[in-house]
Amino acid sequence: MTDELINLTLHVWRQRGPNGPGSFETHHAKDITTHMSFLEMLDVVNEDLIEKGEEPIAFDYDCREGICGTCGMVVNGVAHGPQKLTTVCQLHMRQFEDGQEIWLEPWRAQGFPIVKDLVVDRSGFDRIIQAGGYISIRTGSASEANEMPIAKDVADRAMDAAACIGCGACVAACPNASASLFTAAKISHLSLMPQGQVERADRARKMVAQMDAEGFGACTNHGECEAVCPKGVSLEWIARMNRELVRAMVKSKTPA
Amino acid sequence: MELRSHEPTGPIEERWAKHKEASKLVAPANRRKHNIIVVGSGLAGGAASASLGEMGYNVKCFCYQDSPRRAHSIAAQGGINAAKNYQNDGDSVYRLFYDTVKGGDFRSRESNVYRLAELSLHIIDQAVAQGVPFAREYGGLLANRSFGGAQVSRTFYARGQTGQQLLLGAYQALSRQIDAGTVEMFARHEMLELIVHDGRARGIVTRCLNTGKVTPHIADMVVLCTGGYSNVFYLSTNAKGCNCTATWRAHRKGAAFANPCYTQIHPTCIPQAGSYQSKLTLMSESLRNDGRVWVPRKKEDVTKQPRDIPEADRFYYLEERYPAFGNLVPRDVASRNALYVTNDGLGVGPAVNGERRGVYLDFADAIGRLGEQTIRERYGNLFEMYERITGDNPYETPMRIYPATHYTMGGLWVDYNLEATIPGLFVGGEANFSDHGSNRLGASALMQGLADGYFVLPFTVGNYLGHIRTLPPLSEDHPDVQAAIQAVDDRVRKLMNAPDPKHAPEHFHRQLGKVIWEKCGMSRNAEALEEALEKIPELREQFWREVKITGSGKDLNQTLERAGRVADFFELGELMCIDALNRKESCGGHFREEYQEKGEALRDDTNFSYVAAWEWTGNPAEPRLHKEPLTFEYVKPTKRSYK
Numbered sequence: 012m013t014d015e016l017i018n019l020t021l022h023v024w025r026q027r028g029p030n031g032p033g034s035f036e037t038h039h040a041k042d043i044t045t046h047m048s049f050l051e052m053l054d055v056v057n058e059d060l061i062e063k064g065e066e067p068i069a070f071d072y073d074c075r076e077g078i079c080g081t082c083g084m085v086v087n088g089v090a091h092g093p094q095k096l097t098t099v100c101q102l103h104m105r106q107f108e109d110g111q112e113i114w115l116e117p118w119r120a121q122g123f124p125i126v127k128d129l130v131v132d133r134s135g136f137d138r139i140i141q142a143g144g145y146i147s148i149r150t151g152s153a154s155e156a157n158e159m160p161i162a163k164d165v166a167d168r169a170m171d172a173a174a175c176i177g178c179g180a181c182v183a184a185c186p187n188a189s190a191s192l193f194t195a196a197k198i199s200h201l202s203l204m205p206q207g208q209v210e211r212a213d214r215a216r217k218m219v220a221q222m223d224a225e226g227f228g229a230c231t232n233h234g235e236c237e238a239v240c241p242k243g244v245s246l247e248w249i250a251r252m253n254r255e256l257v258r259a260m261v262k263s264k265t266p267a
Numbered sequence: 268m269e270l271r272s273h274e275p276t277g278p279i280e281e282r283w284a285k286h287k288e289a290s291k292l293v294a295p296a297n298r299r300k301h302n303i304i305v306v307g308s309g310l311a312g313g314a315a316s317a318s319l320g321e322m323g324y325n326v327k328c329f330c331y332q333d334s335p336r337r338a339h340s341i342a343a344q345g346g347i348n349a350a351k352n353y354q355n356d357g358d359s360v361y362r363l364f365y366d367t368v369k370g371g372d373f374r375s376r377e378s379n380v381y382r383l384a385e386l387s388l389h390i391i392d393q394a395v396a397q398g399v400p401f402a403r404e405y406g407g408l409l410a411n412r413s414f415g416g417a418q419v420s421r422t423f424y425a426r427g428q429t430g431q432q433l434l435l436g437a438y439q440a441l442s443r444q445i446d447a448g449t450v451e452m453f454a455r456h457e458m459l460e461l462i463v464h465d466g467r468a469r470g471i472v473t474r475c476l477n478t479g480k481v482t483p484h485i486a487d488m489v490v491l492c493t494g495g496y497s498n499v500f501y502l503s504t505n506a507k508g509c510n511c512t513a514t515w516r517a518h519r520k521g522a523a524f525a526n527p528c529y530t531q532i533h534p535t536c537i538p539q540a541g542s543y544q545s546k547l548t549l550m551s552e553s554l555r556n557d558g559r560v561w562v563p564r565k566k567e568d569v570t571k572q573p574r575d576i577p578e579a580d581r582f583y584y585l586e587e588r589y590p591a592f593g594n595l596v597p598r599d600v601a602s603r604n605a606l607y608v609t610n611d612g613l614g615v616g617p618a619v620n621g622e623r624r625g626v627y628l629d630f631a632d633a634i635g636r637l638g639e640q641t642i643r644e645r646y647g648n649l650f651e652m653y654e655r656i657t658g659d660n661p662y663e664t665p666m667r668i669y670p671a672t673h674y675t676m677g678g679l680w681v682d683y684n685l686e687a688t689i690p691g692l693f694v695g696g697e698a699n700f701s702d703h704g705s706n707r708l709g710a711s712a713l714m715q716g717l718a719d720g721y722f723v724l725p726f727t728v729g730n731y732l733g734h735i736r737t738l739p740p741l742s743e744d745h746p747d748v749q750a751a752i753q754a755v756d757d758r759v760r761k762l763m764n765a766p767d768p769k770h771a772p773e774h775f776h777r778q779l780g781k782v783i784w785e786k787c788g789m790s791r792n793a794e795a796l797e798e799a800l801e802k803i804p805e806l807r808e809q810f811w812r813e814v815k816i817t818g819s820g821k822d823l824n825q826t827l828e829r830a831g832r833v834a835d836f837f838e839l840g841e842l843m844c845i846d847a848l849n850r851k852e853s854c855g856g857h858f859r860e861e862y863q864e865k866g867e868a869l870r871d872d873t874n875f876s877y878v879a880a881w882e883w884t885g886n887p888a889e890p891r892l893h894k895e896p897l898t899f900e901y902v903k904p905t906k907r908s909y910k
C-alpha cells in the first residue's frame with residue numbers, strides 16, 4: 012500500500028434547483044492521497060468550501076460500499092467513472108493521475124429531473140416497480156419454503172438479474188436515456204422464478220408501460236448500459252424482456 | 268415511569284400463541300379508519316408498512332433516502348438464521364432460542380427470544396414466496412451454511428447479498444401497497460420530532476430534505492423502525508446517513524432508552540487508511556475460517572513487508588491465547604485482542620494520527636494447503652473488494668484488518684408488544700433493544716427485523732388500536748402539534764446561526780467518535796469513561812458555538828442534515844458512557860477492564876441481571892435509571908469461556 016499525493020482540477024456541474032440554470036464551476040483538490048475514495052476526495056473539497064463560507068457540492072451517497080445504489084455521477088463522460096464494475100463510492104483516487112482534470116456531471120435523462128448539482132430524482136424507478144415489480148403474496152400466507160424445489164441454475168440466474176442496485180447508471184449512459192436494463196432485470200428475476208409465473212404476463216406489460224410513461228427512451232441496442240453497470244447486469248435480460256412482452260401480447264389475445 | 272414487560276406466562280412455547288389469543292382485533296371494515304405512521308423502510312419498517320397496508324390500515328411510511336429500497340439493511344452480507352433444521356443436524360426452535368439467550372450473555376428477555384426463534388420459520392417461507400433468490404442445493408432445496416461459530420447450519424443466504432435480497436422482497440411488497448393506495452410513501456423525509464398528545468404518540472414532524480419544508484403528520488400511532496446508532500462512533504460499517512435522531516427525539520419526549528452501552532464491534536473490517544476516512548467496510552467473518560490472524564512479535568518489524576518476517580517472529584495471538592477456538596473465537600474476543608496487540612505497539616499498516624491499527628489476516632497457509640483456486644471460489648468477491656479499496660492483492664500479501672462498530676444492541680425500551688414507554692409508540696428492528704441482550708449472534712439481526720415487521724408489529728399494533736378504538740381528532744392547530752413544529756424550526760435556525768461558525772459538522776463528529784471509540788469502545792474502564800463524560804459536554808458546547816452550515820434551510824442542504832444528526836449523537840454518546848459506567852460488570856459487547864477473570868469477561872448476575880432503561884430528565888448529564896429485572900426460567904446463566 013504505497014501512498015502518493017496528487018492534485019486535481021475539478022469542473023463540477025452546479026445547479027441550484029430543478030428549474031435553475033446550471034453551469035460548470037472549477038475547484039481544485041489539493042494533496043489528495045491516492046488511498047482516498049472518490050467521494051472522500053469530494054468530502055475534502057466540500058469541507059474546504061464550508062470553511063470558506065461557500066456552499067458545498069451536493070452529491071448523493073449513503074452506504075459507500077457499492078450496494079445501496081444511492082451514489083452516482085458522470086466522471087469524465089462515464090457513469091460511475093473509469094473503473095469497471097465499480098460504483099463511484101468504491102472508486103479510489105489511485106485510478107487518477109497527478110494534475111488530471113475531472114469533469115463531473117449529474118445523470119442526465121428526461122426521466123431523472125435534477126434536484127440540485129449532482130443529485131437527481133430517481134423516483135421513476137420506484138414507480139416502475141410499483142406498477143408490477145413484485146409477487147403478490149399476503150404476509151403469513153406463504154407455504155413451507157422447501158415444498159417447491161427450484162433448480163440451482165434457475166435460482167442462480169434469477170440472482171444474477173436481482174443483483175441490480177437501482178443506481179440509474181444504465182439510464183445515464185444510454186443515448187436514448189432508456190430504463191430498459193433496470194426494468195428488464197426485475198422482469199427477468201421474477202419471471203425466472205416459479206413463484207412469479209401467475210402474474211408474469213401482466214407484470215411485463217405494466218412495468219414496460221410505466222417505463223414509457225416516465226419519459227425513459229426506447230432501447231436501440233447500444234449496449235452502453237451493460238458497459239457501465241457496476242453490478243454486471245447483462246444485456247441478455249433486455250432480450251428476455253422483449254420476449255416476455257411478445258408472450259404477454261399473445262396471451263392477451265388468446266380468449267380465456 | 269413504570270416498566271411493565273407484559274410478558275405472557277406459562278410454558279414458553281405457548282406464550283406467543285396465548286398472547287395472540289388474548290389480544291384485541293380490529294375488524295377489516297374498521298381498519299381503514301386508522302392512520303398509522305411508520306418511520307423507516309428497512310427490513311423492519313418496510314415489512315411492517317407492507318403488512319399493515321395489506322391488512323387495510325392507512326399507512327404513511329417515511330425514509331431519509333431517495334427510495335425505500337436503499338435502507339441500510341441492503342448492506343447485510345452474511346445471511347439470516349432460521350430454525351428450519353433442513354440439514355437434519357439437530358436444530359430446533361428451542362436450540363435457536365437457547366443459543367440466542369446464551370449468545371446474548373443472559374441479558375435479554377426469554378419470552379421475546381423464544382418468539383423470535385419461533386417466527387424465524389415463517390420468515391423464510393415468506394421471503395421465498397416473494398421470490399427472494401436464496402442459494403439452493405443441486406436438488407433444488409434451500410442451501411444453508413454455518414455462521415459465526417454455530418454448531419448447526421441454519422443460515423440462509425443469497426450470495427453475499429442476503430440483506431439486499433431480503434430488503435428488495437420487503438420493498439416489492441411495500442411497492443405493491445403503494446400502488447394499491449394503502450401506503451403513502453415519503454422518501455427523503457426526515458423525522459425530526461415526535462408529537463405527543465394526551466400522553467400518547469400521535470404523530471411526527473418531518474423536514475423534506477429536497478425542499479426544507481417542515482410538516483406535521485398526525486395519526487393514531489407511530490412505529491419507529493429507524494435502525495441503529497453505530498454512527499455515534501463516526502467511523503462504523505453503517506451507511507453515512509444512519510442516525511439516532513428519530514429514537515433520540517422520542518427519548519426526549521418520554522421513551523426510555525435501554526442498554527445504550529451494548530454495542531457490537533466486528534473484528535474483520537478494513538482498517539482506517541487516513542484521517543479523511545469517511546466510513547469502514549466490513550469483510551465477511553467467514554474469512555476467519557481460512558485466514559490466520561497475526562502481528563509481528565517485535566515492534567521494529569511492524570513496518571517491514573510481512574513476507575520478510577520469519578515464521579518465528581510472527582505472533583499468532585489468537586491461536587496462542589485460545590488454543591481450542593483459535594482464529595474462530597467469538598467476535599468480541601477477537602476484537603479485544605486486536606486492540607490489545609496494537610496497544611502494545613505491534614499494529615501494522617499506515618500510521619493514522621500516529622497509531623498503527625491493523626493486524627494481518629493471512630491466507631498463505633490456506634492457499635498452500637487448498638490451492639489458490641479453492642480460495643478464489645470461497646472468497647473471490649471479498650478479495651476483489653479488498654483490493655479495490657486498499658490496492659493490495661490478498662493472494663500475494665496478507666490482508667490487514669481491524670475491528671469496527673457494526674451493530675447496536677441497545678435502543679428504545681419496548682415491552683413484549685414492542686411498545687415503548689410512551690403509549691402508542693412502537694419500535695421495531697435495530698432501533699429497539701429487545702432480543703439480543705448484550706451481544707448479537709451473526710445472522711440474527713435480519714431475522715429480528717423481519718420478525719418484528721412481518722409478524723409481531725402487525726399483530727400488536729392491531730391489539731393497541733383494538734383497545735383504544737377511536738381517539739379524539741387532533742388538529743394541526745393544537746398547541747401540542749404547533750410546539751413540535753416550532754421546536755423543529757427553532758433547531759434548524761439555531762444550527763444555521765451558530766454564534767461563532769468555524770467548522771463543518773464532521774469536524775465535531777470525528778472528535779466525538781474518537782472519544783467514544785477510545786473510552787467507550789471495545790474495552791472500557793471507569794477512569795476512561797469519566798474522562799469521556801467530561802470531554803463530551805465540552806465538545807458539544809463547542810459544536811453548538813462553532814458549527815458552520817452554508818447554504819439555506821429551504822432546499823437540499825446536506826450539511827444541515829448532518830449537523831442535526833451530530834447534535835443528537837452528542838447527547839446519546841453521553842448516555843452511552845453513563846450506562847457503561849453504571850454497569851459494573853462485563854457482559855457480551857460490554858467489557859469493563861475492572862471486571863475480568865484471567866482476561867475473560869466477568870458477569871455479575873447478582874447485581875446486574877437487569878435491563879437499564881434511562882429516562883430523559885432534561886439534563887443529559889442526569890438521566891434517571893429504571894431497572895427491568897431479568898429472570899431465566901429455561902436457560903440457566905452460565906459462564907462463557909473460549910479458552
Ligand SMILES: Cc1cc2nc3c(=O)[nH]c(=O)nc-3n(C[C@H](O)[C@H](O)[C@H](O)COP(=O)(O)OP(=O)(O)OC[C@H]3O[C@@H](n4cnc5c(N)ncnc54)[C@H](O)[C@@H]3O)c2cc1C
Nearest residue numbers: 307308309310311331340345346458494696697710712713
Ligand atoms: C455491513 C453490515 C452487514 C450486516 N450483515 C448482517 C448479516 O449478515 N446478518 C444479519 O442478521 N445482520 C447483519 N447486519 C445487521 C442488520 O443488517 C441490521 O441490523 C438490520 O438490517 C437493521 O434493519 P432495520 O430495519 O432495523 O434498519 P435499517 O435497515 O437501517 O433501516 C432504517 C430505516 O429508517 C429510516 N430512518 C432512519 N432515521 C430516520 C429519520 N430520522 N427520519 C426518517 N427515516 C429515518 C431510514 O431511511 C431507513 O429506511 C449487518 C449490518 C451491517 C451494517
Ligand code: FES
Nearest residue numbers: 073075080082100
Ligand atoms: S453510496 Fe451506496 S452504492 Fe454508492
